[in-house]
Amino acid sequence: MAQLPTYGTGQWNEKEFGDHRAVIEVGKPGNAVKVHVPWRRRDDPTRKGLIIVDAFSGKPVKNVYTLTINAEYGDIIFEPVTGPGEYYLYYMPYKLGGSWYFPSTAYLKPDSSYSTTWQQQLNIKDLPDAKVLRFEAINSFNSFYPMEIMATQQEVKELLEKNKEKDFLLFPEDRKFPVRMDSAICQRWIEKGEGGTFYGLASRNEFYVYQLGVFAAFHALKNLRLQFSDLENPTGGKISAAAIRCFNLEGKDWLGQSFKKEVLVDKGDVQSLWIGVDIAKDQQPGVYHGQVKVSAEGVKERSVPVQLTIKDMILEDRGYNELPTLARLNWLDSDIGLDDSVYRPYTPVVVKQRTVNILGRTLRFDKYGFPDKITSSFTGSNDGVNGPSRDILNGAVKMVVVRDGKELEWKGPAPAVHQPSAGAVSWETQLEGDGIVLKVWAKMECDGYINYQLTMKALKDCMVDNMELRIPYARKAAIYMMGLGCKGGVRPERWDWKWEKKKANNMLWMGDVNAGLQCKLKNETPDWALYNFDKTGPYKDWSNDGKGGCHVLEEADKVMLTAFTGQQQLRAGQIIHLNFGLLITPVKPLSQEHWSERYFQADPPLANWRKEASEKGATVMNIHQGNMLNPYINYPFLATDTLTKYVTANRSAGIRTKLYYTVRELTNYTREIWALRSLGDEIFSPGKGSQLADQFADDGVGGNLFSTGGPWLVEHLGKNYDAAWHTPLENSEYDMSIRTQGLSRWHNYYLEGLNWLVKNVGIRGIYLDGVGYDRDIMKRVRKVMDRAADSCLIDFHSGNNFHPSYGLNSPANQYMELFPCLNSLWLGEGYNYNENPDYWLVEVSGIPFGLYSEMLNNCGNAYRGMLFGMTSRLGWTGCDPSALWRLWDRFDIKNARMVGCWDPALPVKCSDSNVKVTVYRQPKKLLIVYASWAENNTNIRLDVDWKSLGWNPKQVSIYFPEVEGLQKGPLVGNLTDIKVEKGRGGFIIIEEK
Structure with a gap:
């Protein structure tokens, strides 16, 4: 076997030259030399151009003529423009197109612009031979050697x-x-x-x-x-x-x-x-x-x-x-955190006969296994769990089969109850009605989630008019609604929805701040289809080829949700799966820790994050991906030395550090990437990849070859990958990611990785930008972190998906089943903060579900946000909520009780219904926040219910505190004539003397 050139790395700054070159030695002077380049390539080199330059001067070689080009080798003639010496042959030159976060790689096409006079003078047989000394990659990460050097x-x-x-x-x-x-x-x-x-x-x-x-x-x-x-x-x-x-x-x-x-x-x-x-x-x-x-x-x-x-x-x-x-x-293959134990802040599930008691809520199921009573005892603005019970349902949930215009009558044994652990209880029964068997299995967990698996089997051929899940909501509780393509806010009297072929918005929430219920129609097998049905298609049994859908209709003292399948012919032995999930809201009381968990959302470059965070009063820092502390998306393990030192220093400064770490996409720097690729489509989502070789397409711009994603993906993965987020790194490289499956064994790895990061790096939580997993994984995340260290936080961010391209989905609805495990929300891009207060309450605030949220777009609206306990975040896009944080501290808001603008017990009323008021109440003082939705500037009067407060109005002081950038002061004032500018508001403190 002929001796092969060596392989190594080189250094060059010209990115358009590509990441690979051959170092060629020209020994004799002449007008032309011939070189045999045994590059042993995976791609199709006949469709890519070449660049040759003098190694010393960088002078380009214009006359380059190819004799033979194939995957094994190239025989190339070129003019050594500076005489004998070393030359660099760049054989995969490219240009990046597209956006910086999702680039495309365009390879230079073959060039025949050499001088025809020079070419015609060549005597190929007598040309001196140049020699390939070695092959070089721009760095070791980009090298093909040794496992991508092909055999001939x-x-x-x-x-x-x-x-x-x-x-x-x-x-x-x-x-x-x-x-x-x-x-x-x-x-x-x-x-x-x-x-x-x-x-x-x-x-x-x-x-x-x-x-x-x-x-x-x-x-x-x-x-x-x-x-x-x-x-x-x-x-x-x-x-x-x-x-x-x-x-x-x-x-x-x-x-x-x-x-x-x-x-x-x-x-x-x-x-x-x-x-x-x-x-x-x-x-x-x-x-x-x-x-x-x-x-x-x-x-x-x-x-x-x-x-x-x-x-x-x-x-x-x-x-x-x-x-x-x-x-x-x-x-x-880890099962870390996989159990039905109780997790914070929830209490053990208590079952008495057919009544299940959990934190702040109860559910009673009937002889068929379906809920016939659901109540909530959350109180006020969701600050306690010991109030009077409030009905969420007005009657029993039913699974109805209609045949020949009549409802089948179900008969069967009472449900058998099982409770192997304190964190969950399940029950099951089998019912039969005129040739159809219905198996009912349900599992209720300590956080208020109930998973129903319904299996219907036809014992004989029969035609059914409809199969209907009927949930009668109590009208007094069903004040608000979002889901099934309906934007969040006050519930309409009627809403109709049908399954679509591509878009998934198969969930609905109806309720009030302290009493609500979400219903999500589910597939036969677990999936995490947030936006579309690309993989599963519309859930076939619920959809029934598009005949299925939902109706929401107000009826006297109830609001009926009906999920139906439409008419269908059943064959003997045919099985239908009509699974659904319920979540009783709110999932937990609002946490007073919110007022001391003040976020610095780190935005590259690193600069003086800690200094700014400390000076402005932030106590929690989110380290995003794409910077020197966390450069590689969803794989922080390659920079943990630097990250650990930073986290430790933050802790000394009184700042908890959380990390951008999730799934959904995974960096090409993942050490296990080749082992994961060997698993086929189990971990990584399939895709067209780079469309190598003869599948390349001309992009029509400059005659280049177009590929999906950055050059590393194109050159090393080649095919069957789905390019995702790309981030430029500080060393002029790119972090290039590909998409992962919605649910897979990678989630087990992810959970072990989270455990390792908490214990070894010292992070105290994670920041989730979207979530690439379902509630089963999220519960494990919660348990893993709580067991690894105290005070870990889970912070969730999402842009607004209520857009036709996302299927008109509200993230608060999409991700609601994960809310029991979260500590905070940040619902940001695409949200319109000029929407009405009911939209704010349902879609943005998180309050009806037991969570506080924060604002993002243009830093939100500070006045409207404070009605719901919200601010923007320090550090991100120039936002600075520190003035409000100082107001919180002066008022000692952590020890106050919020009475929201939606709360009937609000002790302050406004003369203008377009100006909303929220009160933060302490025994001896109030903080009043007001914000306007009026179309113009207005004047308002605030009427205080002094009797309900137990205060003498003659023995109080009223002043408008200074809040830098938001309100001048301090000013002594009164409540009878307050000027409010359009889109703004203010803050008033009343103290009992």
Whole structure:
């Protein structure tokens, strides 16, 4: 085999040159030289241009003529413009297009602009040869070496001939060299040869990872399987086969349920199988031997000998702290936080007969298993849980089947109740009605969520007119509404909704501040379709090919929600799933800690975040992604040294630090990315990727080739990825992410990662910009953090999704099932703060659900925001709420009780209904906040119910405090003639003398 050029890294600043080059040595002077470039590429080089420059001067070479260009090599003639010396051949030059957060990569097309006179004078046979000294990548992260350096066709042919008696080829590989190519083999494997023993070196208590590359060289492999032997040493030590597993073939999902996977490898493709060995802490040191048997349907089984040496050294962290070991792959199958225990601030579920009591709420279910009474005892502006019970329902929830114009009568046993833990209770029964069996299973949890799974089975062929879920809301409680495409605010008398093919807004909330109920129609299998039905389609049984829908109709003393399927023909044995979830609101009392949890939302660049936060009074800092502390989206583990020091210094300054850390997209810097890619579509969402080779399309601009996402994704992932958020880093590189699945084993890893970050880095919470998981994961997040450290916060942010492109969805409704686990909201981009107060209450404030929120767009409206306990956040887009924070401290608002503008017990009334008032009440003083929605400037009078306060109006002082930038003062005043400018308001403090 001819000696290959070496591979390394170089340095250059010209991004348009691309990330890869060959260093060429020209030894003799002349008008032209010929060079053979054995680049062994994965892409199609015939569709990309070349740039050659003199290495010393940077002078470009204009005359470049290609003899032969293919994936294996290029034979190129060029004019050495400065004579003998080194030249750089940039063979994947590109330009970035699109937006900075979602760029596209356009590769330079082949250029034939060389001088025809120069070309015609060439005597190709007699040209001196230049030599490729080495290949260089712009840095090691962008390098193709060694796992993306392709074997040549001849090398592969010889390999297959040498192993033609085998049904497939095996290449044991160390974790240092993750398999990257799935449709070709690398030159490294040609050098190593096929088969052989895998040799590994591990420590006691380590989770040790290695891989097997399986090459389906001769035919497709169906149902690929592995069988592990025990690993044994001569002195009697043993690692049981039960301690060894392959992530590609089995695992535990996000609900802790074990599963098996069937792996198919098409002919000519490569499948990497990642294997984990769980080594015990007391494992005897020594050399262990065993084997892995590899089999597939219809082929001869093969074995790989394994020799694993266990050092006499204990890894207390199992190897998790060293990312290159990939030991954290063990986290994929974690069940951390997966239980039905009670979590803060909730109380144990108490069941008496068919009545379930939880924090501030009760539910009673009837003999059919459906709620017939739901009450709330939350009080006032949601500041307590011991008030009088308030009915949310006016009658029983029913599942009705109508056939031939008549409702079927259900008969069956009373529900059986099960309560294996204090945090949840379930009940189930089976009902039958004239040839249809209805199985009812429900689970109610300590936070007020009830999950219903309804299964209907037809015992005979029959036509049904309709299947209807009927929920009768008490009219006195159903004051407000949002969902099913209806914007939040005062409930309309009637609302009609039908399933759409693409958009998901299949949920509804109706209620009042202290008593409400959300209903969400659910799919047969769990999903997290927030905006659209791209993967699931409209839930087929509820939708019934578009015949299904919902009606909301006011009827005397109730408001009936009817979810229906429409007419359908049922066949004997057919099963229909009509699942739904209920959430009783509010989910918890409003927390007085809100007044001391004052946010600095860190916005790059780093600058003097801590100094500004401390000086202005912030107590909590959110570290966003895309800066030096947290550069890589949803993968903070590569910068934890710097982050830990910063978090520690913040703590010394009295500031809790929270981190942008979620799922939904994942950085290309993820150390486990190749192992995750080997799992197919399990972790990463499928996509068109870069449309490599002949699938490239001309973008019509400058004759370049267009690809999706940044160049690293294009050049290394190539295909079947869905490009997501891109962020420029400080070193002129990009953090490039791809989308992840809505629910997958990656969520288990994410939870373990969160636990690690709290314990090892010292973060005290997370900032969620959108949420890429359902309430089962969110409950685990809450429990993991609470168990890892005290005072952890979960802060949720979303833009406004009430837009046709998002299916007219209100985030407060979409994410409501997660609210029990959250500490705060930040509902920002796209929200119109000129909307009416009812919209503010329902869509923005979070108050009807037991959470405070904050404002974002143009820093919101400080006066209107304070009606709902809201401010903007310090640090983000120039917002500065510190003047209001100082007002809070002067008034001691943390020890006050909020009586909101929506509360019938409000002790202050305004003469103008377009000016709303909220009162913060202490025993001896009031803070009155007023804000105008009037179309013009106005004058108002405030009438105080002194009797309800128990105060003598002659023994009080009234003044308007100074609030920098919002109100001049301090001014002594009265309540009878207050000027209010359009869109503004003010603050008044009344103290009892």
